[in-house]
Amino acid sequence: MRTANPKNPKNALRLIWQRLQDRYGSPELVEAALKSKLDKFPFVSLCDGKKLYELADLLTEIAAVKEDPIYSTLLAYFDSSSGILPILRKLPLNIQEKWITRAAVFKRQSGQPHPPFKFFVDFMMEMSQIRNDPALCLQERKKENVQHKVINRKTDLEANNNEKHQERFDPSKRCPIHLKDFHALNKCRTFRCKPMKERTDMLVKHGICFKCCNSAEHFSRNCNENVTCSVCASNSHPSALHVDYKSPQGGEKRRESESKTIVNNKCSQICGVIPGGKSCSKTVLVKVYTRENPDNFVKTYALIDDQSNCSLAKSELFDMLNVNSEIRDYQLQTCSGVKTMSSRIAKNLIVASMDGSTEHLMPPIVECDEIPNNRNEIATPAVARKFLHLSEIACHIPELDPQAKILLLIGRDLIVAHHVLDQRISHDAPYAQKLSLGWTIIGETCLNKAHLPAKVSVNKTYLHERGRPSILLPCNNSLTVKVPHIDQDELSSVFERTPYDDRPGPSQEDSIFLNIMESEFYRSSDGEWTAPLPFKPGRPRLPNNYSQAVKRARNLDSTLRKNPKKMDHALTFMEGILSKGHAEIAPPLQSNEECWYLPSFAIYHPKKPDKIRMVFDSSAVHDGLSLNSVLLSGPDLTNNLLGVLLRFRKERIAVMADIEQMFYCFRVAKKHQNYLRFLWYRNNDPSEKLI
Template sequence: METAGRRANNLMISSIDDKAKFHLPALIECEMIPDDRQELPTPDIANHFSHLKHIANKIPPVDPQVQILLLLGRDVLRAHKVREHINGPHDAPYAQRLDLGWVIVGEVCLGTSHQPKHHNVFKTSVYSNGRTSLMEPCSNMIQVKERIDKTQKSGLNITSNKGSTGKVQFGTAVFDKTNDDEKEALSIEDNIFLDIMDRHVHQDENGSWVAPLPFRPERRRLPNNRIQAQKRLYSLRKSLEKDSTKKNQFAEFVQKMLDNDHAEPAPPLEHGKECWYLPIFGVHHPQKPDQIRVVFDSSAEFDDISLNSVLLSGPDLNNPLLGVLMRFRKDPIAFSADIQQMFYNFLVEEDHRDFLRFLWFKDNDMTKEICEYRMKVHVFGNSPSPSVATYCLRRAAQKGEKIHGSDAKQYVERNFYVDDGLSSSPTPQGAIDLLKRTRAMLAESNINLHKIASNSGEVVKAFDVDDRAKGIKDLDLSSDPLPIQRSLGMLWDLDTDAFTFSVSSEDKAFTKRGVLSVVNSLYDPLGLTAPITIKERPY
């Protein structure tokens, strides 16, 4: 059992005759302390034994109206010092005089158990540590561990032994409820990640946010894995030579990274300097077959180590998807936007760029020699990149709050899921104003908010064609119906302002595996289709 209580210092205790006084260590408030009055010595007990009768007048009677409010533990060593001892016959109680008075010690309990009068069954008691015993557990055993909470603000005035009055920090209640009670606490590594970000993330002279690679505090030194990256590049070239379309898309993507200053020719390495080469490969999004994305394989191992294994992944800073979608449906005017190339908006500290080296062909020509490049921005494939990007995005919003408004900051902090921002407004004018202020706020950090879509044609008209979502760029908004827009994996019909679902017509075997394949292929985080996909079977 764990409880929270108050703590007080600078108190002292004295005996009833006021002859003994001494200071107490820090007192800790507890919900319960042992208060079994049967264990208190009384004059009657002393008079019952001939060897103790002469101290009966030195033991005060027990007052049933007085509460037992203080328990002195063994750490108050002086309170337990024996100044005088009366032994007596074998198996008889004995008495001890302490600084605070006389105590009588008899058969109260043995260790932590009361001795039973009879042992005629095999029934056992189980102690808190799991040990079984024929002895009955003592109900007067407690264990208190102190853990000081320095955040308490309230206090209580008490008077010390010197007569001065001071304020001791006390809690307002033993059990306090907070808004964070149901939230999962951050791990030690997550706190280290956030500390690294807090200390090192900054804006450069051009306004872009710069963040380090969050290395683990104790890690193995990375070996030079250039030979591995070179083998992977040769394998990639063979694959691209068989698919001219993919080859051209890959070359265009790499050239675009160089043109946008996301990558740069790598300078020569100093002798013995630590570095890492990232193997690269291309992936296609199922919904975007005409586009290819270059991914850096940060999980590729060389000599039993990879770049991701020495990096902190960071906490999940994303907003809950369900909350974003629910707020998206709150008001009648719904809108969405997207951050262009989310990860590439945030620079890597220059000292860490040699850990993001990669190999590619000179002049984007696969017949020419291999050259070394390195990324200047955080990349797809690095495990901490999502947390780094979300952290930096929120820093940009926090900095722009004073000029562009707290609602613009809140839109970024509460209504974004990775790079997609969904929200709603009571009026078209409110949505337009919020989007424009948010775009201006992020533009100050060289972050472009685009692909704007809304169920209101008035909102869409307020933005340039290039800033609109792909499906509505060439529409005549005065006459053409608004199309279906994909937002956070959901199909959003702008014209009817409703979520729709596209079900695969592919036939599957009527087996458990086939049924689960069809049901799970329907992306539905809100559970709107559950009454249809999950139905009881009539017999």
């Protein structure tokens, strides 16, 4: 800038400041920098008062920036739970409990839905001052050095300085670290604990194939092996090159002593190469097919879960069996909360054992992609053979099928699948149960419980037909009273009957919904009704779910191409939508512009087999959010059925009409059209690409 303006230093200085502002001072960059500082801030332990001070200073900085009108909109989410909860999770449990109590008192006294960020900053400053007060800090008791007997195995690392050590060896029998021990490189836990840079350098040094890590006779470009990581079951890398993305709590680097402990630990034979041990659950290999087409079956693993009151299946199973059914709303309640979802319901499905000896007609199965997919919990014959009381059933347990996925969860609604026909038990050891679909092994299968699993899976599922989400048990008996304003002197009219006694009163969200519609719902000059999307106040920003929409669109494309008749019906439906102007090609997005893509799928009406309907799924969840989750549902304004029937009988002639594609006739406000994007064939031609 200075060189370009040698005769005008004032203009050069102005341009320099402008460039610095664009590169380092724009609101988006400031927000990203503050958010990055919070994400990288380590977890604060109970005794780390200095870290608490540093966190309080960082929050004070954010509060100061937030007061600037330029940044107030971008940082407004700190005034809600979505902005404060990630910070709260970095604090000790006792401080979290204090904040919950403090926030509850504030909400009760002020009537606001959540304490503002300034209130949280003041709370953190108070906690940091208390934790750093020398008069209130308790000194830690010095731990006595108790000498424990430690058995170490010597690990020899050869220098490989001489040329005689550069000769190739077989990595399937020996790893380059433990040259004197005979175990494969993919089974060496010491090698997998090293940083990725050291591992790749060692592979290059010894000429080992990067794809399979099982041979020094070829390179990755000539490798024909089908690799599968035994840790995460991925087909993209071998076990030796698995990367554990879980960093130590707080982001600290591992100490050398901890790294050595991991190197010296020797896993028992039954663990194989699974870090953290192996725990088996009730998982069986089954065949699933429709009653009409038993030859088209899908081999899958099924979870036998008595904590679920309904059977679930992933979307992939629905697509494999070409299940087209009605769409129903339900609530999925787990330990992480309650989600309202809308999915397909499959009926007349058969689940059978692998030997074909048992078949069960499944109750209606709900489509749900939240089924846990932990393949490490699947029992194998090797597990059974390692225990004396289970060895006799090893022949009845199939080997791990790498092609079969966990696509089905059988709940209590198929109770016959939970009946225990036989069992093998022992004291303080895993046990086996014979179910109608096969044998299962339950429990920790590492010898002497030497390793504990890194993840704990607890699944408790409830399904409700409808209703607002709540962690409390809903009451079946409710009373809504709506009467005119009552003065203090008119106590005699407290129990006065009104026409509204049997009608539910509107909630706060219903009132907000009606206010939005009254102010922004209008009829244009050409007679078209235009409405906004009723977003919830203080909603979180929606992530860009383009990747999810592309995946769903490709699955739909694959399904339609397998069924030409269904493809023609879908194209006919979309042609009507496009020709009537109900949809148009979306304009390109601006930088950092908020948007949402609606995945679509096709369903048939039970009474109209040749007429298809494309459903745009606004309940699809991405990163914990869906379009429905940030929209107000609004009050139920449909006419009372009793009133409809009475008016129907009032006169001699009654007229009933139906508006074709009524909901598509409503226009969406232009500012909200970006939230209704979807993918379809260009020019409605399946030979062209999806746009």
